[in-house]
Amino acid sequence: MKAHAFLLAAAVMAGGIGAACTAEYLTSDFPKSRGYSPAVITKGGRTIWLAGEGGNKDAAGHDISGNIEAQTKLAFDNIAQSLKLAGGSLDNVVKMTVFIKNVEDGNKFVALRKSFFPSGNYPASSLITIKDLAQPGWVIEIDAVAVIGDG
Structure with a gap:
């Protein structure tokens, strides 16, 4: 984790100082x-590219192998920690971008994702069903892009 934190800090510092970020969330029902x-739509700020979690x-x-709820929470917790x-x-x-192994888990994931964004400002997102993930027992992997203001 120390190496992860160092690399993230180095990447952030290399990006320099930018303007404060504004984000406009286009929505429909x-x-x-x-x-x-x-x-x-974003303007200003620093873009952070997060690895799949x-x-x-x-x-x-x-062991949370095969548990969509626990693995989703873990992924969001890890993303939050990096951010x-x-x-x-x-x-x-x-x-x-969200990869899941079981199409049946899609609705469970959607409900969980909404709980991590209580403001209702949801990120643009793709939900993709695939055959396998990086490790046995994984049922979800999430990667993300964030824009952080400096103000």
Whole structure:
């Protein structure tokens, strides 16, 4: 984790200082009900590209293989931790790509995602069903892009 924090900090510092960020979330009824925006327009700020997050062990080391709810929480917690190191939060996420193994988990994921964005400003998002993920037991992987203001 120390190496991860160092690399993230180095990447943020290399980006320099930019203007404060503004984000406009374009919405319509269907995407809003599914917990995403069809588009997010940003101006200013620093762009943070986050690696895919997933896992089959929670923070306490418990096996969460095959558990969409626990793995989704873990992924969002890890994304939030990386964003905190960069000076931001989940509120700064403007785009995410979500890979799930089971199409049946799609609605569960949507409900969970909405709980991580209580403001209703949902990131633009793709939800893709695939055959396998990086490790046995993983059922979800999330990568994200955030824009963090300097103001």
